[in-house]
Amino acid sequence: MSRISNEEVARIAHLARLELSANEIAELAGEMEAILGAVARVQEAAKSDVVPTSHPLALVNVTRPDVVRPSLTPESALSGAPASEENRFRVPQILGEEA
Amino acid sequence: MLSYEEIIEKYEPALGLEVHVELGTKTKMFCGCPTEFGAEPNTQVCPVCLGMPGALPFVNERAIESTILIGLALNCSIAPWSRFARKNYFYPDMPKNFQISQYDEPICTDGYLDVEYETPEGMKTFRIEIERVHMEEDTGKSLHVGGATGRIHGAEYSLLDYNRAGIPLVEIVTKTVLGTESYAPQIAKAYVKELRDILRALGVSDVKMEQGSLRCDANISLSPRGSGKLGTRSETKNVNSLRSVERAITSEMHRHAQRLEAGERVVQETRHFQEDSGTTRSGRSKEQAEDYRYFPEPDLLPVAPSAEWIEQLRAQLPERPSAHRARLQQLWQVPDKEMAAMINAGVVGVVEETVAEGADPTKARTWWLGEISRVANEREVEVVEMPITPKDVAEIIALVAAGDLTDKLARQVVEGVIAGEGNPAEVIAARGIKVVSDEGELVAAIERAIAAQPDTAQKVRDGNIPAAGALIGAVMKDTKGQADAARVRELLLGLLGQS
Ligand SMILES: [Zn+2]
Numbered sequence A: 001m002s003r004i005s006n007e008e009v010a011r012i013a014h015l016a017r018l019e020l021s022a023n024e025i026a027e028l029a030g031e032m033e034a035i036l037g038a039v040a041r042v043q044e045a046a047k048s049d050v051v052p053t054s055h056p057l058a059l060v061n062v063t064r065p066d067v068v069r070p071s072l073t074p075e076s077a078l079s080g081a082p083a084s085e086e087n088r089f090r091v092p093q094i095l096g097e098e099a
Numbered sequence B: 001m002l003s004y005e006e007i008i009e010k011y012e013p014a015l016g017l018e019v020h021v022e023l024g025t026k027t028k029m030f031c032g033c034p035t036e037f038g039a040e041p042n043t044q045v046c047p048v049c050l051g052m053p054g055a056l057p058f059v060n061e062r063a064i065e066s067t068i069l070i071g072l073a074l075n076c077s078i079a080p081w082s083r084f085a086r087k088n089y090f091y092p093d094m095p096k097n098f099q100i101s102q103y104d105e106p107i108c109t110d111g112y113l114d115v116e117y118e119t120p121e122g123m124k125t126f127r128i129e130i131e132r133v134h135m136e137e138d139t140g141k142s143l144h145v146g147g148a149t150g151r152i153h154g155a156e157y158s159l160l161d162y163n164r165a166g167i168p169l170v171e172i173v174t175k176t177v178l179g180t181e182s183y184a185p186q187i188a189k190a191y192v193k194e195l196r197d198i199l200r201a202l203g204v205s206d207v208k209m210e211q212g213s214l215r216c217d218a219n220i221s222l223s224p225r226g227s228g229k230l231g232t233r234s235e236t237k238n239v240n241s242l243r244s245v246e247r248a249i250t251s252e253m254h255r256h257a258q259r260l261e262a263g264e265r266v267v268q269e270t271r272h273f274q275e276d277s278g279t280t281r282s283g284r285s286k287e288q289a290e291d292y293r294y295f296p297e298p299d300l301l302p303v304a305p306s307a308e309w310i311e312q313l314r315a316q317l318p319e320r321p322s323a324h325r326a327r328l329q330q331l332w333q334v335p336d337k338e339m340a341a342m343i344n345a346g347v348v349g350v351v352e353e354t355v356a357e358g359a360d361p362t363k364a365r366t367w368w369l370g371e372i373s374r375v376a377n378e379r380e381v382e383v384v385e386m387p388i389t390p391k392d393v394a395e396i397i398a399l400v401a402a403g404d405l406t407d408k409l410a411r412q413v414v415e416g417v418i419a420g421e422g423n424p425a426e427v428i429a430a431r432g433i434k435v436v437s438d439e440g441e442l443v444a445a446i447e448r449a450i451a452a453q454p455d456t457a458q459k460v461r462d463g464n465i466p467a468a469g470a471l472i473g474a475v476m477k478d479t480k481g482q483a484d485a486a487r488v489r490e491l492l493l494g495l496l497g498q499s
Helices: A006-015 A022-045 A074-078 B004-010 B061-073 B181-202 B242-261 B307-314 B321-332 B336-345 B348-356 B361-379 B390-401 B407-418 B424-431 B439-452 B454-461 B465-478 B485-495
Strands: A088-092 B011-022 B085-088 B098-101 B108-119 B122-137 B141-145 B157-161 B168-174 B214-224 B234-239 B269-274 B279-285
Touching (some): A006 A022, B004 B011, B004 B181, B004 B242, B011 B242, B061 B108, B061 B122, B061 B307, B098 B122, B108 B336, B181 B214, B181 B242, B181 B321, B214 B242, B234 B242, B336 B348, B336 B361, B361 B390, B361 B407, B454 B465
Parallel strands (some): B234 B269
Antiparallel strands (some): B085 B098, B108 B122, B122 B168, B141 B157
């Protein structure tokens, strides 16, 4: 397991649009390393005869027919939103993006 | 500044086109929410497409079939095993903070589409190679409030409508297209048009560019001739009409050339096409590789279409538009030149529908390529977007054939329909358009004209036939242009002893 560098943490923080202090970055680098280290033990258990998989079920093509099911009402959909306006979710200013 | 010809002399253009098409399924990609266009905000949402904790996606079978149909129509290989992947990003247009897409295991790969284009040297076929066709979900719509122009820049906050989030989206990506030379902008447009025709024929989407159900991202780069490598490309996003595809690429070729000539480099970035100026403006820089941290979607199982399933779908493929056009040309006996004009104007489909409504093919073609195309050009829209239907045109042609309208009056009816005054019958009633075919009425009008211009009448009696023009003109004026001029001439010459 390679060490999680401070740069790596800073890069991920930027992707997540999180502002972190140098202390926080150093602290998180240590924590992330510990978490990844724990998960990495799985690799020791997996022998070469175990095929990598994204799913524990040996199923494919699980689909549903193209039939409409009732949606939520806008009131219900927006009921958990911190802010809304004109039946839309209101979100804070979007920074550093131009879609 | 280099002229377009000089640009082509010095640089080789390389195209890349990414087309996103919203499938016309009744429900979304991973939930049963409806997909109606223009519904009230957030009325077509549920826990799955809102990304609520614990909600699980469930794949729409019709969406997979539609994607396979598209792949087959584009001569792709259909992967026997493919998976969905999460594309992670932080932007509120997806409430999950990721979009379900496909990454390294797309469902269709390695196809091609042949695009015919009428060049001054004759009809040429350009093969556009398709790299991949994959499934994903569309994003929500954001409204940026507080900025001057509705753009993010300067906005105070944004409002999100997730009706569109989760609508099945198919992305069709070309390989780098070389060899289109000076026709690069036209070939790009012709490719999108041909693709649109195929998708429409497949019945998998309503392919309305103006409503965003078909969107094109156009990549272009220029490389100095003989350099042996591709230049840096720019990507113009969401170009929303066929005409804009051509304009955006032309504009970018000029911009790239200007930078390169000035010794500057082209920045790898996304750009936005501006309809009014026909140019693009800078968007997001792509200099730093984006990191979407794709990983296989753990909530969905692989898609592994069996050979039987694929063959079943292959059997459903409609006639290829190019083969269909060739058959129509044969059937209608249209010369090559005229057929090319119809293809370039994009009117083959509407002419076919007009003929299906009982019209004569030649007359149908004349209306669509003539008057209707002329107004469409004036308005800078595609002919098929004109507010007149094949049924309207067929009705007008039938009225002319029955002698109820002259060609001149028919043009007025077409003009009225295009102006939004209603269908042909309504326009005829509202404008009081009718052919004066009552012979008694015509003869009376002719006699009035002769009485008003006795000298001219005498000239005609004496054998000066061209002099009759002035009298015919007077009769047409008297009947407000509603008489059949040929019949007036016939009656007039008869009355003056010249028949
Ligand atoms: Zn839903």
